[in-house]
Every structure is written in C-alpha cells, then in structure tokens.
Amino acid sequence: MISLTSPIKTKAHGWPAGAKLAALCVSTVALFYVQNAAIHAVIFAGILTLYALPGRAFFMAGLRALRLLWPFIVVVAIWHLWTGEVALGAAVILRMMSAVALANLVTMTTLLSDMIDVVRTITRPLTRFGLRPNILELAIALVIRLTPVLVEKGSLLSQSWRARSCQPSGWRIILPFTVLALDDADQVAEALRARGGFDALEDI
Incomplete structure (x- = not known):
C-alpha cells in the first residue's frame, strides 16, 4: 500500500x-x-x-x-x-x-502501516463481539489512500471542462466523476477478489 x-x-x-x-x-x-x-x-x-x-x-x-x-x-x-x-x-x-x-x-x-498497527491494537478486544479488525484496517487504508486520488481526478475533470468551455464546470462533472469513482471501486473489488477476498487477509 x-x-x-x-x-x-x-x-x-x-x-x-x-x-x-x-x-x-x-x-x-x-x-x-x-x-x-x-x-x-x-x-x-x-x-x-x-x-x-x-x-x-x-x-x-x-x-x-x-x-x-x-x-x-x-x-x-x-x-x-x-x-x-x-x-x-x-x-x-x-x-x-x-x-x-x-x-x-x-x-x-x-507511516500508514504504523497507523494500521494502532487500529489493530485498539480493535483487537472487539473480536469477541464478531468484529474483524482486518476489514476495518483495510477500509481505513483505502480511504486514506483513495481520497486524494479521487480529489486529483475531480480536479483533472474540472480542468478538462474549463479547457473546452467558458462556463464553470459546477454540477456538470458530477456524473463523470461518479463514473470514475465507481470504476475505481470496481477495480479495487476485482483486485481483492483476485487475492482471495477478505478471507485472505487473515493470513497477513
């Protein structure tokens, strides 16, 4: 990561x-x-x-x-x-x-790995209630990593719109931005499935 x-x-x-x-x-x-x-x-x-x-x-x-x-x-x-x-x-x-x-x-x-280690330590007692800390750890890592990626893609979409139109982009880039976000989510899901899904995280 x-x-x-x-x-x-x-x-x-x-x-x-x-x-x-x-x-x-x-x-x-x-x-x-x-x-x-x-x-x-x-x-x-x-x-x-x-x-x-x-x-x-x-x-x-x-x-x-x-x-x-x-x-x-x-x-x-x-x-x-x-x-x-x-x-x-x-x-x-x-x-x-x-x-x-x-x-x-x-x-x-x-380091992201150090922050994940802290989350693992804090959530370990919650395993007795059915919480799987590895899923929470991955979710936090994905949010931290993908948020700036989505922000950058939104900025590029806005720049592309301004290069082709005199009007501000505003709501007009919401649909393509949503499609990009869903495409990224689909690629991450495919990558997880290719590696065994959440069950494979148990071995990490």
Missing part, C-alpha cells in the same frame, strides 16, 4: 504513531471548546509554524492539502455572512482548517 507519508524527514517521523493519534484526538476535541475566533487564529498560525519548520517543500505540501477545503470554507462563509454571525463563522472556518491541518500533519509524518 502506498503511503501518504512525506519523504521529507522531520523529528515527528520518529514519534510513536499511537501517541500522535492520541494527541490528534485530544487536540481536535479541545478545538471545539474554543469559541473565540482570535484564539483560533493564533492556534492556526501555530500549526502553520509547525508546517514551516521542516522547510519550504514540507510547508507547501501541507498548504496543498488545506487548499481542498475551499468549497467548504465558501459555503460556511456565505451562510454566516447571510445570518450576520461573522465572528462565529470565522471561528468555525479556522477550527475546521486547524483540525484538518493537524490530521494532515499526523498523516504526513506517520
């Missing part, structure tokens, strides 16, 4: 995956207890500083991940401008950006 770990090594690469994921959970929960937009701005600035410490390449890679949030930022901003709750909207947007930035920071500095 291809990992999304950054090839640019940082000190955080050597930290235990469990500790980083636990810190991420605690930090994300703490963000929801902060309501002041100014404090959120300071927190987000601090997170950007963490991105900048390893160098320009690492920083720009982090910003590219955050760029994917712009549709949600636009929707939240328009809604809160409409309702007149500008300060609340700013807090919501900054909270969302900080949470995603922290999650992406963990992803960039942690």
Whole structure:
C-alpha cells in the first residue's frame, strides 16, 4: 500500500504513531471548546509554524492539502455572512482548517502501516463481539489512500471542462466523476477478489 507519508524527514517521523493519534484526538476535541475566533487564529498560525519548520517543500505540501477545503470554507462563509454571525463563522472556518491541518500533519509524518498497527491494537478486544479488525484496517487504508486520488481526478475533470468551455464546470462533472469513482471501486473489488477476498487477509 502506498503511503501518504512525506519523504521529507522531520523529528515527528520518529514519534510513536499511537501517541500522535492520541494527541490528534485530544487536540481536535479541545478545538471545539474554543469559541473565540482570535484564539483560533493564533492556534492556526501555530500549526502553520509547525508546517514551516521542516522547510519550504514540507510547508507547501501541507498548504496543498488545506487548499481542498475551499468549497467548504465558501459555503460556511456565505451562510454566516447571510445570518450576520461573522465572528462565529470565522471561528468555525479556522477550527475546521486547524483540525484538518493537524490530521494532515499526523498523516504526513506517520507511516500508514504504523497507523494500521494502532487500529489493530485498539480493535483487537472487539473480536469477541464478531468484529474483524482486518476489514476495518483495510477500509481505513483505502480511504486514506483513495481520497486524494479521487480529489486529483475531480480536479483533472474540472480542468478538462474549463479547457473546452467558458462556463464553470459546477454540477456538470458530477456524473463523470461518479463514473470514475465507481470504476475505481470496481477495480479495487476485482483486485481483492483476485487475492482471495477478505478471507485472505487473515493470513497477513
């Protein structure tokens, strides 16, 4: 499985995956207890500083991940401008950006295999209730790996539309994007079946 770990090594690469994921959970929960937009701005600035410490390449890679949030930022901003709750909207947007930035920071500095090992350890006691941890592990790995692939394909579809039309793509690429996503899902399913399906994961 291809990992999304950054090839640019940082000190955080050597930290235990469990500790980083636990810190991420605690930090994300703490963000929801902060309501002041100014404090959120300071927190987000601090997170950007963490991105900048390893160098320009690492920083720009982090910003590219955050760029994917712009549709949600636009929707939240328009809604809160409409309702007149500008300060609340700013807090919501900054909270969302900080949470995603922290999650992406963990992803960039942690091997996918290490994160899967943490999930395996946490879910092992649930096997007595019929849960199959290997299926959950594979599902998490597929989501982490395929989400940026689908985002990239959506971006290429949008660029192709703009190259052929003066109108914005908007809803017009939803159908071809859905077809691409279903085709990818079908290929993954075929690959799993060719390797014995979920039962083959028991031997891993």
